[in-house]
Amino acid sequence: MSNRVHNFCAGPCTLPLPVLQEAQREFVDYHGEGMSLIEMSHRAKAYDEVHKQAMSLALEVFGVPDDFGVMFIQGGATLQFAMVPLNFLSGDQRAGYVNSGSWGKGAIADAQPHGDIYVAWDGKDSNYTRMPKSDEVKTQPGSQYLHVTSNETIGGIRMVEWPAVEIPLIADMSSDYMSRKIPWDRFDLVYGGAQKNLGPAGMAIVFVRKSALENTNRNLARYLRYDVHLEKDSLFNTPPVFTIYMVGKVLQWMKDKGGLFVIEKEAAEKAGILYDSIDNSEGYYSSPVDPACRSHMNVVFRLPSEELENKFLQQAEDENLVNLKGHRSVGGCRASIYNALPVESVQTLSAFMQEFKNANS
Numbered sequence: 001m002s003n004r005v006h007n008f009c010a011g012p013c014t015l016p017l018p019v020l021q022e023a024q025r026e027f028v029d030y031h032g033e034g035m036s037l038i039e040m041s042h043r044a045k046a047y048d049e050v051h052k053q054a055m056s057l058a059l060e061v062f063g064v065p066d067d068f069g070v071m072f073i074q075g076g077a078t079l080q081f082a083m084v085p086l087n088f089l090s091g092d093q094r095a096g097y098v099n100s101g102s103w104g105k106g107a108i109a110d111a112q113p114h115g116d117i118y119v120a121w122d123g124k125d126s127n128y129t130r131m132p133k134s135d136e137v138k139t140q141p142g143s144q145y146l147h148v149t150s151n152e153t154i155g156g157i158r159m160v161e162w163p164a165v166e167i168p169l170i171a172d173m174s175s176d177y178m179s180r181k182i183p184w185d186r187f188d189l190v191y192g193g194a195q196k197n198l199g200p201a202g203m204a205i206v207f208v209r210k211s212a213l214e215n216t217n218r219n220l221a222r223y224l225r226y227d228v229h230l231e232k233d234s235l236f237n238t239p240p241v242f243t244i245y246m247v248g249k250v251l252q253w254m255k256d257k258g259g260l261f262v263i264e265k266e267a268a269e270k271a272g273i274l275y276d277s278i279d280n281s282e283g284y285y286s287s288p289v290d291p292a293c294r295s296h297m298n299v300v301f302r303l304p305s306e307e308l309e310n311k312f313l314q315q316a317e318d319e320n321l322v323n324l325k326g327h328r329s330v331g332g333c334r335a336s337i338y339n340a341l342p343v344e345s346v347q348t349l350s351a352f353m354q355e356f357k358n359a360n361s
């Protein structure tokens with residue numbers, strides 16, 4: 001597979017090669033059915049097995065307790081920005097939000113029309129280069145939940161401490177899903193788009209505490225109701241079968257690798273290699289991020305000038321190190337090193353950074 005590049009894309013992202021190859025083998029004639037999986041009924045037995053397997057692996061590999069359920073919902077993490085307040089707030093009920101950067105802001109913008117939304121901590125003063133400490137987040141009386149973003153994909157910061165608040169947490173974990181343990185007792189719901197760490201685009205994977213759905217808002221279009229998706233086992237309407245199939249395979253791959261424990265450790269190792277390259281560069285590479293909050297998934301860094309950054313990105317691409325450009329809103333460079341990115345890719349990038357520095361400083 002010599003034509004596979006080192007792909008640091010922020011999303012959609014690199015997927016495990018064995019998973020892609022297995023899907024390729026099965027694609028045209030799925031398990032002797034004489035048709036592909038994406039051509040058959042979503043009520044067919046062959047698909048039903050795929051669906052159930054993906055759901056049970058999601059619960060197993062994430063280490064989800066029995067009082068939670070899993071849902072596959074189209075519309076990505078973005079639709080969850082709206083579904084959370086639509087379901088959990090009625091009338092002008094209140095909820096707190098941590099504004100930790102671009103995605104935190106997105107969640108706030110989409111919640112605002114649906115309740116009394118306030119900012120419980122704002123990263124604005126620190127230019128979104130850090131996350132709050134657990135005691136810095138201030139909730140207001142009557143809040144139904146506190147929404148947090150566990151990892152800001154663009155800013156490259158991760159929430160290290162969960163806020164010490166009395167109300168249930170709800171988290172957007174899109175960009176560090178399945179790379180860290182989740183203290184489930186603190187959460188009523190967590191969600192993330194599949195395409196950052198778990199598969200192709202096409203849906204969000206949502207875990208919900210079942211008892212939290214007892215009093216949710218029913219006055220909604222059915223597709224927007226969590227209780228409907230949960231009760232129908234994510235088969236309320238035609239599900240994104242290909243995405244679910246691929247997520248199932250990626251979860252199996254993760255399980256075979258040793259599960260969450262191994263992946264969390266690997267994520268810290270991979271990130272450590274790149275942060276070491278930055279820290280040991282005598283300031284040639286710099287990170288704008290508070291070292292205590294450095295993301296294990298999205299490593300953002302700058303070079304001494306924009307000119308050098310452009311040269312760096314061009315030469316990296318020539319070496320098959322692709323998608324290292326920072327988000328258009330912040331510039332610079334960003335290496336997204338999600339779960340399926342091999343450690344060799346990170347080592348190759350680290351060596352390239354060293355070489356580039358030697359040749360250009």
Ligand SMILES: *Cc1c(COP(=O)(O)O)cnc(C)c1O
Pocket residue numbers: 011075076077078079103149151152153172173174175192193194196203
């Ligand atoms: C990518 C991303 C989103 C948006 O996800 P979609 O699935 O494209 O809607 C939301 N939140 C975070 C943290 C992300 O990284």
